[in-house]
Amino acid sequence: MIAMTIRPTGIVSLIALLACGWSGCTTVPETGRSQLLLISAEQETAMGLSAFSQIKQEEPISTNKMAIDQVNRVGRRIAASVGRELPHAEWEFVVFESEQLNAFALPGGKVGVYTGLLELVESDDELAAVIGHEIAHVTSRHSGERVTQQMMAGAVALGAEVYMESEDMASSDRWVARTLLGAGTQVGVMLPFSRLHETEADVIGLRFAAGAGYDPRAAATFWQKMKAASGEGGRPPEFLSTHPSPDNRIARLQELAPALLPLYREAKAKFEALEMEPIMDREIGADPGNK
Numbered sequence: 525m526i527a528m529t530i531r532p533t534g535i536v537s538l539i540a541l542l543a544c545g546w547s548g549c550t551t552v553p554e555t556g557r558s559q560l561l562l563i564s565a566e567q568e569t570a571m572g573l574s575a576f577s578q579i580k581q582e583e584p585i586s587t588n589k590m591a592i593d594q595v596n597r598v599g600r601r602i603a604a605s606v607g608r609e610l611p612h613a614e615w616e617f618v619v620f621e622s623e624q625l626n627a628f629a630l631p632g633g634k635v636g637v638y639t640g641l642l643e644l645v646e647s648d649d650e651l652a653a654v655i656g657h658e659i660a661h662v663t664s665r666h667s668g669e670r671v672t673q674q675m676m677a678g679a680v681a682l683g684a685e686v687y688m689e690s691e692d693m694a695s696s697d698r699w700v701a702r703t704l705l706g707a708g709t710q711v712g713v714m715l716p717f718s719r720l721h722e723t724e725a726d727v728i729g730l731r732f733a734a735g736a737g738y739d740p741r742a743a744a745t746f747w748q749k750m751k752a753a754s755g756e757g758g759r760p761p762e763f764l765s766t767h768p769s770p771d772n773r774i775a776r777l778q779e780l781a782p783a784l785l786p787l788y789r790e791a792k793a794k795f796e797a798l799e800m801e802p803i804m805d806r807e808i809g810a811d812p813g814n815k
């Protein structure tokens with residue numbers, strides 16, 4: 525039987541080939557990196573929207589006006605600086621009442637920030653570093669890539685089962701093979717993949733923040749605070765568990781920031797002029813002597 529002679533690696537190559545020939549290969553525009561996506565942007569958005577409405581039902585939403593205003597002010601400017609349309613994005617920025625040092629963005633333009641993280645950030649610039657990073661994960665379709673990776677891992681496991689069946693392996697050997705295969709996909713594929721996504725989100729997110737008129741040097745100071753906060757032991761460092769924070773991340777952000785300073789200064793002037801406009805109009809309108 526033909527199916528029995530297909531090796532697991534053969535199945536993956538076959539899927540990749542079919543997917544690229546079909547429509548699965550795209551490029552992250554900001555970095556030029558090729559990526560394989562076996563789900564459509566529409567499917568990804570649907571998953572994001574449903575996850576967000578579930579989180580909103582489960583987590584308490586903050587009513588702190590200052591916090592809500594800050595997250596919306598920074599988030600909307602960054603969304604405007606992305607420079608390309610997110611498929612079906614309906615931007616929404618929600619503050620959740622929680623001690624967690626956490627923030628997230630989901631496909632569909634849904635962003636959540638926890639009050640614990642807001643207590644840690646000292647300026648809009650630092651908050652912009654966080655929101656820029658999270659939005660960069662979404663624009664780069666990292667969750668779609670992860671889903672694709674899991675589909676591929678599933679195909680490898682299926683292929684291995686077929687192979688083991690054909691080789692008539694003893695059941696104890698099969699158990700060992702399955703365990704090794706599971707560990708292999710976790711350590712060999714998923715972890716480096718998540719590190720790649722973190723680096724890419726750092727690089728692109730920094731550009732988004734600068735393009736929205738926020739100081740790119742604040743990303744490094746933010747991560748220094750995160751590192752210090754995670755050492756206190758009081759609050760669980762959830763954000764860090766999915767966002768590895770080695771010193772070289774801070775060093776890389778410090779290295780990238782100077783080149784983005786001209787973009788930051790230009791964008792800051794532009795946004796400040798835009799924000800001044802309605803105030804000046806109001807002042808002129810309110811002055812009865814000024815006609």
Ligand SMILES: [Zn+2]
Pocket residue numbers: 657658661721722725766767
């Ligand atoms: Zn991240």
